[in-house]
Amino acid sequence: MLPFQPPKLPSTAAIELIRLSSVVPVWLPWPLPPGWLVTGFGEVGDERSGGRASVVALSGPSVTHGPADLLIIAEEPGIGLGAAFAGLDGPDPGQGFDDGPPNAKIDVLGHPTALWCVTTAPDDRAVYAGEALGNWLWTIGWPAEAGCLIALAQLSLLDLRETAPLDVPFGAFSPKLEG
DSSP states (O other): OOBBBOOOOHHHHHHHHHHBSSSSOOOOOEEOTTOOOEEEEEEEEEEETTEEEEEEEEEOOSSSEEEEEEEEEEETTTTTTTHHHHHHHSSSSSSTTOOOOSSEEEETTEEEEEEEEEETTTTTSSSEEEHHHHEEEEEESSSSSGHHHHHOOOOOOEGGGOOOOOOOOOOSSOOGGOO
């Protein structure tokens, strides 16, 4: 089992570290939704194998009131980082999560990508899962109403490993990365 490395504070240096070590995509919605900030990074892996899972934390205004948090996770099958943040027992969304049509679609590197709501997650969060570039793609939002952002905001993800440096706005470190 690969370790979850200590989370990285939101900074340009952290982007550079995670993009160089990650074997999986490091997804960032770009442009960010209005009022949203990048609030940290995390990864699963070690120096020998590289980052086999990546997480980008964001915070911004909720659709109802107060702040909202969003984690975007890419991971190789079997790692379990997305499931852990989603509050699930196994390493993936579980059987039947993708029965029926997708609940949301987001743009991943210019391609529409299907996401399904993971209804077995705790009620305090919105969890969507799908697949992109052969890896799990998870979006996990708190409070549960943040799921509207995933379903309605027409997010467009880019891979930080593949982009020129961006002028990313940073916010205070997300406590969700410590959970």
